[in-house]
Amino acid sequence: MKRRNLLATAAMGLLLASGGAFAQGMDKVKACFVYVGPIGDGGWTFQHHQGALAVQEAYGDKVEIQWQENVPEGADAERVLTQMALGGCNIIFTTSFGYMDATNAIAAKFPDVKFEHATGYKREHPNVSTYNARFYEGRAVQGHIAGKMTKTNKIGYIASFPIPEVIMGINSYYLHAKKANPNVELSIVWAFTWFDPAKEADAAKALIDQGVDVIASHTDSTAPLAEAAKTNGAVIGFGQASDMAIPEYMPTPRVSSIIDNWAPYYVKRVGELMDGTYAQVDSWAGIKEGEVEIGMITDAVPEEVKAEAEAMRDAIAAGTYHPFTGPINKQDGSPWLAEGATAPDGDLLGMNFYVEGIVGDIPQ
Amino acid sequence: MDFGGINPVILIATLMASAVPILLAALGETVVERAGVLNLGVEGMMVIGALGGFIVAVQTGSPVLGFIGGALAGAVLSLIFAALTQVFLANQVATGLALTLFGLGVSSLGGQGYNGIKPPPTEQLLPDALADLPVVGPIFFGHDWVVYFSIAMTAVLWWVLKATRVGLIIRAVGESHEAAHALGYKVNRIRLMCIAFGGAMAGMGGAYVSLARVPQWVDGITAGAGWIALAIVVFASWRPWRVLIGAYLFGGITVLQLNLQVAGSVIPVEYLSMAPYLITILVLVIMSAGRKANGAPAALGQNFHASR
Incomplete structure (x- = not known):
């Protein structure tokens, strides 16, 4: 030819x-x-x-x-x-x-x-x-569990990149932890990677070394759970993106998860x-359509906390509760949502600010 | 004893452990490059070592055997490189890159079914009585045996390369293979052994990731550590102690920047994130600046054929 x-x-x-x-x-x-x-x-x-x-x-x-x-x-x-x-x-x-x-x-x-x-x-x-x-709907449920479960009042979040999807997860997690436990403090670590097990484990270790006992992660591997597992139950975490229901990691450190379906x-x-x-x-x-699922909550979580978390999940699914319901202020104290108002999708998709109470700046 | 919410003792103890994979791999590569071979397959050998070590440790229940398994897996993979470059005289750069791809692929395939398993733990070597001493305890006595092994290997390699006949031969092969050949040394055989040694060290470094640092198997678990190790060898100008400094600096600043973030540092996160790369390179370059003896081995990356 x-x-x-x-x-x-x-x-x-x-x-x-x-x-x-x-x-x-x-x-x-x-x-x-x-x-x-x-x-x-x-x-x-x-x-x-x-x-x-x-x-x-x-x-x-x-x-x-x-x-x-x-x-x-x-x-x-x-x-x-x-x-x-x-x-x-x-x-x-x-x-x-x-x-x-x-x-x-x-x-x-x-x-x-x-x-x-x-x-x-x-x-x-x-x-x-x-x-x-x-995902922020699942983060709300996680935040509630985190606020109830922390003994040190320090909770952590391993973040990947400063994009709206991650920031709204942080905000939702924090708001609901704070609601469950007003004394809660949130530490955020930016790993600047989606997938690097060793670095994710290091980030989890840094959080644990400084007294954090509940770790949520927004990176892709199971490494943060593996690091938490080294503490013999003192530190708990969540499955991220997938159920991560590994027998070795239950009932702790993996107490629940967000599943992307x-x-x-x-x-x-x-x-x-x-x-x-x-x-x-x-x-x-979201949860309503079954695209976001809450993985099984293990026995490490007390019955009433589990029931509250599941009630929140069901309310979100039924459309009676929106995780971002006012009054919510931005980090600098300026109002974002008025009493009873829910966040418009546009605000969420372009979210580039922390809510009031979170310490630190979002990397540019 | 906290500085801005960070306990320096815990920090130093953590960095010594987190630097081990890079340190072991970089030490191995140092020997390989001193023998005149450029093996860019470190990442591949590390990841295959991570899987090999993991499988052996899970099957036998012994983490020590796991590390040996990891070293063997790395060495076996490196022998493919050795065969191609030393026997068939293939281009070292291309073969090394291919080795990385091959290692990642094979480990991904072989690792099916090993996700979500917890390996037997690698315990602290010395008794708690020593490890619980204030300050010196966590830093000097609180580690698992691989941390001590990595430091011992640094010392041994420094001594071997500097002061022994074996080291002299390796250097001769790396500086001028023609001359070494003329003196009757089997250049390719010596290089082959160095490559296998480098593979074993990289494999062991990888095994440390999957058995101690992260304790689990995930595809691509080394996530670029091999490339960092390669860079550190060059910036450390092929000297074992500087490799140790480089690995500790890199590991240390990585851990430090994560801790600074948790502690709520005023330094913007962007700068913290790039700090490990920048500072490690800067320090090692400054250390090597202005000295003539810091060049690469003269025969680095050149294949040798005895008939010439």
Whole structure:
């Protein structure tokens, strides 16, 4: 085959591959997933992969899934996305905040490929949708348990990057811990990584060394729990992103968890692509829709605290309670929410301030 | 004895433990590079050691055997590198990078089923009576045996490289393989042994992450520690004691900045986060500045074939 022919064939193949998306429905979909960490992290990426497997199970032969692990946020992500789009992916899920710009940039070049970006807010092109889960609802339940369970009145939070999703988690956690226990103090450690078990363990150790006895983490691995486990029950923590219900870590240090259940959303979106009802969305589901789940609360938590936590979970699910209900002031004392007002989604998605009572500054 | 909410004794004790993986891997790589071989696969050997050590420790219930297993796993992986570069004369940089990718992949595959298991604990070596002494207790007596081993290895390697015949041979091979060959030394065989030693040390460093620092197995658990170790070797100008200083500085400032954050330091978090990298490099560069003898081994990264 001459080179010119080869190029022409390649171009034709490309056209054919992308042309399918014009049709109303699709017989066969290739769904691709970009992961920021390894599937075996036991947390964030693991849960996204569970969602991907659910898609495969739901549609069997009609869907082909492909994924790539450990894709760095930034320029590398663009290369991976380009490869996937050229490789015939019809829908690409990019599962970390840091892929936001890369997703939009590549989406502009492949208008026929659908892009779904997790936890972001930019939808610059009609083929970019965003989806997120209301993790802050789970943080509220955790905060309540933390406030009730701490003996030193010092609770900790291992934060990853200063983005709205993390900051609203910190605020929700703190507000509910404070409500449960007015003497509570929150220490925040910024790890500046999503996945680095040794560093996450070091951060947990730094918190423990300074008297913190309840640790919540917003990083992806189980390392903070492993560090807490070294204290023989003196320090407790929570499963993050995945249940982390490892027998060795129960009843302590893992007393509960936030579980990200992406499967319903992934199955729904791929299904819509197949039957032609797919449209651009900005999805933000929570406990109510089952996208955020509260993992089993262990016996280390007293009965009444457990009951209160579960009541809060159920109230959030029923829509009768919003974790951000006024009066709430910003850190500098200026009012944010009036008595009885609930936070608009826009405020939450762009959240760049701590609530009143949290000490320290958000890194820029 | 607190400074701004931070207890310096606990801090020093913590940094000595948290620097162990980097220190062991960097010491191993120092020997490898002094023999004239640039093995960029440290990260891969560390992660395979982390998994190998973890599996052996869980299966046998003995953390000591685990560390030996980790060292063996690292050494075996490094032998692939040795075979490719010393026997088949492949490019060292490319082969080393491939080794890292290979190690990460193999460990990810082999680690299936080991998630969420707790390994047997690596206990403090000396009795509590010593470890509970004020100040000196936690710093000098409160550690597990690997911490002492890492310091002892620093001393041993310094002495071996500086004052023994073996060290002289290794250096000769690394500075001028032609000359060493002319003197009758088996250049490639010596290099192969150095590579295996470096692999064992990196594997042991990795095992320390999965058995003592984090005590669990997670995919990619070393998360770039191998690259830090490689950088420290260069900035420490291939000298064991400086490698120790570099590893302690890096480990120490990492721990310190996390503690400062918890204590509510006035220094912005952004600066704290970059401090470990900046300060370690700065200190080691300043230490090495202005001395001629600090260059890299002359034959670093060059393959040798006896027929030439």
